[in-house]
Amino acid sequence: MDTILNQTAIVGIGQTEFSKFSGRSELQLALEASKAALDDAGLSPADIDGAVTFTIDTNDEADLVRNLGIRELRWTARTTGGGGGASATVQLAAAAVASGAANTVLIYRAFNERSGQRFGQPIGGYAGGTPQQDIHFSFGFGHAGEDLLDVVPALYGEIRRDERGSGPLCRHRPRACGDQPACVVL
Amino acid sequence: MRDQDFFWEGVSAGKLLIQKCQDCGALRQPPGPMCPHCQSLKWTAHESRGRGAVAAWIISKHPTQPDQNARIVALIDLEDGVRMISNLQHVSPGDMDLGMPVELFFAEVNGTVLPQFRPSLEA
Numbered sequence: 001m002d003t004i005l006n007q008t009a010i011v012g013i014g015q016t017e018f019s020k021f022s023g024r025s026e027l028q029l030a031l032e033a034s035k036a037a038l039d040d041a042g043l044s045p046a047d048i049d050g051a052v053t054f055t056i057d058t059n060d061e062a063d064l065v066r067n068l069g070i071r072e073l074r075w076t077a078r079t080t081g082g083g084g085g086a087s088a089t090v091q092l093a094a095a096a097v098a099s100g101a102a103n104t105v106l107i108y109r110a111f112n113e114r115s116g117q118r119f120g121q122p123i124g125g126y127a128g129g130t131p132q133q134d135i136h137f138s139f140g141f142g143h144a145g146e147d148l149l150d151v152v153p154a155l156y157g158e159i160r161r162d163e164r165g166s167g168p169l170c171r172h173r174p175r176a177c178g179d180q181p182a183c184v185v186l
Numbered sequence: 187m188r189d190q191d192f193f194w195e196g197v198s199a200g201k202l203l204i205q206k207c208q209d210c211g212a213l214r215q216p217p218g219p220m221c222p223h224c225q226s227l228k229w230t231a232h233e234s235r236g237r238g239a240v241a242a243w244i245i246s247k248h249p250t251q252p253d254q255n256a257r258i259v260a261l262i263d264l265e266d267g268v269r270m271i272s273n274l275q276h277v278s279p280g281d282m283d284l285g286m287p288v289e290l291f292f293a294e295v296n297g298t299v300l301p302q303f304r305p306s307l308e309a
Contacts, residue, residue, distance in 0.1 A: 025189050028219035028227070035225050045225070069222035 008094040011104075012041025022112055030059045030110035031067050043104065045069040050102030052089045053109055054082040064108065075102040082109075190217040192231055202290055202301050204268060206232040215268040236290025237306065238264040245279050262288060262303055276304040 014036025016022070016029050024032075038045060045068045051061050055078045065073060075096050079088040086109070093105035196203030205214050207221040208228035220227055243260040247253045258274040273295075274288065287306035292299055 025219060027189060031220040031225075032227070035220070045222075063218065066216075067218040067220040067222055069220075069225065 004094050004098045007098045010090070012037040012039075012043065014038070014040055016110075026057075026110045026112050027059050027063055027067065029112070030057075030064060030108045033110060034064065034068055034106055034108050037106070046071045047104045048106045049073060050075040050093065050096050050105035052077050052079070052093045052096075052105055052107045054078060054085055054089070055080055056082045057109055057111070059108065059110055064106070070106075075105075082111075189219050193217050196231065196233075197292065197299060197301055200292055202234040202236050203231040204234050204264075204266060205229045213266055213268045215264075215270050232266070234264055234266050234290070236264075236301075236303075238262045238266075238288055238303070240274070240282065240284060240286040240288060241269060242284070243274065243282055258282065260288075260303065273300070273302050274304065275302050 014033045016032045016036070022029060038048075048068075048070045049072065051064060051070075051073055053059065053061075057078070061073060061076050064070065077092045077096070079085040079092055089107045089109070093102075093107050096102040096105055192205075193203055205217055206212070206229060207214070207224060207226050208230055209226035210221060210224040212221055212223045213232060214221065221229070239262070241261040241263045243258055245256050246259050247256045256279070258277070258279060260272060260274045262270050262272055264270060274282070275291075275293065277286075287308075288303040289306045289308070291302055291304055293302045294300075295302070
């Protein structure tokens with residue numbers, strides 16, 4: 001039986017460096033990562049006919065089109081919120097390809113969190129909550145801060161082994177708040 | 187870090203600046219980080235002479251309040267080869283025409299200096 005799994009494929013992956021102070025706009029980060037993914041796939045911007053991101057992403061699809069040189073988007077969608085919605089973006093893109101709504105879908109996400117909005121002092125409400133949940137999780141399960149380092153290889157591995165269900169990618173910052181672990185969204 | 191900062195710095199200096207790709211030379215407006223033709227991130231600021239022609243326009247009036255100062259919002263075909271949206275001043279709406287030659291000037295609008303256009307004084 002044909003399923004979404006054998007009708008679709010991830011053909012390229014791209015990213016920028018992960019930094020505390022990127023020095024670039026979120027739009028530029030999205031464009032750099034998108035270009036890297038296109039290069040990885042051996043595709044050009046004109047091949048893209050669909051786009052997916054989170055509802056909380058600040059980069060308008062039209063700005064991606066205008067700057068990257070995409071000729072025509074036939075289909076776009078956004079998945080609610082961010083964080084754990086990452087898997088839903090892939091699901092949305094796969095559904096579009098399987099249904100014929102689009103052939104090649106760009107999934108993008110760019111965020112100047114630490115660079116753009118002070119860690120632990122949420123303004124919009126979505127930037128500061130999850131690190132605290134990570135700390136709560138960490139101590140609740142008897143993990144030390146170093147354990148959060150283990151999350152990163154898992155995220156880059158074949159599957160995300162993260163029971164929290166949602167939350168940011170984490171890395172250990174020993175001096176962020178004494179000996180407590182802290183996380184930043186990458 | 188805002189992609190459009192150079193544009194407003196230009197306006198402060200009395201210049202209309204347009205991004206020019208350092209790799210392929212293409213101009214782009216409005217400002218953005220990447221060249222849509224060659225995906226280069228390198229660019230310089232090209233100073234426009236500010237001459238062009240009206241490609242389209244609307245008369246913008248406040249929808250619910252008396253508005254004696256209706257504005258002409260126009261899409262300008264700059265002779266540089268890109269389009270930009272601005273306002274037309276020193277012309278009445280009834281005298282507007284497609285292709286009308288226009289030129290740049292700077293004017294304070296509600297406390298902010300903006301690039302504006304007016305019918306070209308040169309033939």
